[in-house]
Amino acid sequence: MLRITTNDNLLRFIAVSGLLCMLSACSPTRPLSIHRNSIADLQSTSLPSVVTVGDASLNLAEPESRASISHVPNAHEVQPIQHVQHLQQAPVPMPATALQNPPGIPPQAYTGPPQTTPWTPTGISAPFPEDEYVFQGGDGYQLTNVAQDFSIDNLDEEDTIAHFHTLDGDIQIERTNRIPIYAPRFASVRRVDGLNQYRHQDHVYAVDSPLAIDGATQSQGQEQVKQQVSSQRNIGTKASALYRENQKLRDMAHQVASLEGSQLVKPQVGDLLNTKVNIQNSQEARLSIQQQTAIAQTDEETAKEYAYDLLPYKILSNNKIQTNYHYEIAEGNSRLDIKKVASKQDALPGELLEFTITFRNTGDKAIGNVTIVDHLSRRLAYVEGSQNSTLESEFFVNPTGKDSAILRWEIAEPMEVGQSAQVTFKCRVR
Amino acid sequence: MLLRGGPVPGYFQPTQIRCPQGGSIAIATNGTFAGGTPSVLNAGLLIGSPYRLKITEIPGLPGVELYPTVELLDRLHPPVGLEIRFPIPIHLTSQELRMAAEGLFVTRVIYLEDPTNPVVIQDQANRQRFLDVRFNEDPLRVADQLGRPMAILRIGSRQPRMDRQTERFMFSSPPVRSIMPPQQSSIPADKLERAIISTPSIGRLR
Structure with missing residues (x-):
């Protein structure tokens, strides 16, 4: 009795599933239409002639390419739509004229759309990474101090500053901007192995x-x-x-x-x-x-x-009566605006760079004893006789103990309000 | 190490491989060595994949063929458009090729120098500085202390067998991008400052 019931259920299931199959074959149901559309999209768009692979362009017309992206899908295969969308990205940041078609780039080498800006990790400001750059200018690491006898403390490598005297006799310091120059340099470490060394270890x-x-x-x-x-x-x-x-x-x-x-x-x-x-x-x-x-x-x-005698002393009545006065003395501001620029933002070893330091008295008082100090990086070698100044000045090159140099310009005359000047010099990238 | 410096999979790092003047360099592509280029080979290589090179017509070593390998460890991040101007230089010197032909094994780790602690000498474009370490020192470890290791060059005298092991010898021929030579410096060679290149005196590791 139980077997008969089971067979009836099986027959009913087969009949219902058969009807559903016939209906699905006659009428375009929703899943079937999606399947056909996806294949049609693949075939109509075919494959792009230029495919972005990393930062490169790939010609898919190569017949023996091992890449699966050149495989033309048939009607029984469902291709991933997301993959096709990846292949239709814009071309390459590298100059197309300088690149040729690579043979057999695997599809797993694709890493997404090309980058139009250099990649930097989150939370780190550009330029990145810093070991590929040579910096010049600014006042990094320790803040520079200038004493009354013009001795300078904490002038680090790559620093560029200007100090001057105000009419009040104070010494003020201004820092330039920091210039990154892309100039990576390479070296190598070599080891030579031979048979004699292994014999020694065996003993x-x-x-x-x-x-x-x-x-x-x-x-x-x-x-x-x-x-x-x-x-x-x-x-x-x-x-x-x-x-x-x-x-x-x-x-x-x-x-x-x-x-x-x-x-x-x-x-x-x-x-x-x-x-x-x-x-x-x-x-x-x-x-x-x-x-x-x-x-x-x-x-x-x-x-x-003597507690009674101490109590009157603890009552600080003077604090309640005191009043703080804030005086703003109207005086003129002594300011020096200083900027530093380089002729190029990238350099190979052996190339020349020209730096220009422009400074301007933007205060409302004259300033004197203006001195420009530039501590060169060890990657830069000063070219003798290449300096020039628009104002009369004395120029000094002070070598340091680390095979770098400190350039110093001492402007002879005071700078009036609004007066500007500039000094230039050349360096060779080591 | 491969994770340092951002997304590296799929990036073809421009690389410049030099051999002595008169030599020929070819790189394994699709299971064979394509036609060699004289003296300088510019190519975009994947990071982490070893590449097999073929050096022929070596000056002073007639008939000798050597098959060194190159493996990139890291990439550069130059400003956009300057990728080819700043390749990773890998130099094969006559001395190293001669030592390899005599049965020695030369390992050279190319590293990016730390700009805050550089060796104060003038570099030349056709010569790469190197620091020799002893046989019990790891050149990769020494290079990591001096800067950022970028590539490993290994030169031996092993010859390929033309059988089913050939593909393994070529490391399954990773994809290569051929790149036009980089833009030459606008400064003529005679204007470049000439300096005596010597091995820097950097303390040995124990």
Whole structure:
């Protein structure tokens, strides 16, 4: 009976599924239309002639390309639509004229749309990475200080500053902007391996092995001799039984001794109690003396505080009456606007760079003793005789202990309000 | 190390491989060595994939063929449009090729110098500075202390077997992008400052 019911259900299921299949074949249901449209899109758009692979362009017309993107899909395959969208990205940031078609770039080399700006990690400002750049200008690491005798402290490498005297006699410092110059430089570390070096290592391992064998043959013979001695002790096991009997006797004797001891202890305890009483009596007298002395001391301490006299001093009535005054003295501002630019933003080793430092008195007072100081990076070598200044000045090149140089221009005349000037010099990239 | 410097998969890092004047360089492509280029090979290489090179017509070593390998470890991040102007230089010197032909194995790690602690000498475009380390020192570790390792060059005397192992010898021929030569410097060679290139005195690692 149960089998018949199951067969009926199976027949019903087959009939219903058959009807559904016929309906789906006759009428365009929704999933089927999506399937056809996706394939049609693939075939109508075909494959783009230029495909972005990393930062490169790829010609898919290559017949033997191992890339699956050149495979033309048939009607029984559903291609990932997302993949086709990736292939229709814009072409390459690299100059197309300088690049040729690469053979057989795998599809897994595709990393997304091309980058139009240099990649930088989040949270880090450009330029990135800094080890590919040579910086010049600014006042990094430690802030530069200039003393009254014009001695400069904390002038780090790559720093460029200007300091001047105001009419009040103060020394002010202005910093230039920081210029990044893309100039990576490479070197290498070399190691040469030969057969002689490996032979030397083999000798070391050969010396270690025989020493272990000698140590193993010494101690084992003596341990076997000790086992023979221990077998003789097994004969004396009867003595251990006698020893147990002796222990019982000792226990009995110990119990008796304890009873006797308790009797003897009683008078001793009485003596001890008597002595305690005597001691307590003697201590009471001493304690009473100490209490009296303590009372005397507390009286003295309270008298020393003079709390009533201190209270008036703690009332700071002056603070309530005081008033803060803020004075703004109307004086002229002494300012020097200084900027530094380079002739190029990238350089290979051996190329020349020209730097221009422009400074202008943007305050409302004249300034004097204007001095421009430029600490060159060690990657830059100053070209002798290449400096020029629009104002009369004295120029100095001070070598440092790290094979770099400090350039210094001391402007002879004071700079009036609105007056500007510039100094230029050339450096060779090491 | 490969994760340092941003997304590296799929990026073809421009690389300039130089051999002595008169030599020929070819790189494994599609299971074979394409026609060699004289002295200088500019190519875009993937990071992390070893490439097999073929050096022929070596000056002073007639008939000798060497098959060094190049593996890039990191990439550069130049401003947009300057990728080809600043390739990673890899130089094969006559001395190293001669040592490899005699049975020695030369490992050279090319690194990007730390600009805050550079060696104060004038570099030349046709010569790459190198620092020799002893056989018990790791050149990759030393290069990591001096800067950022960019590539590993290995030169030996192993010859390929033309059988089913050939594809393995060529590391399955990773994809290569051929690049036109970079723009030459506008400064003539005779104007470049000449300096004595010597091995810098940098402390050895123990």
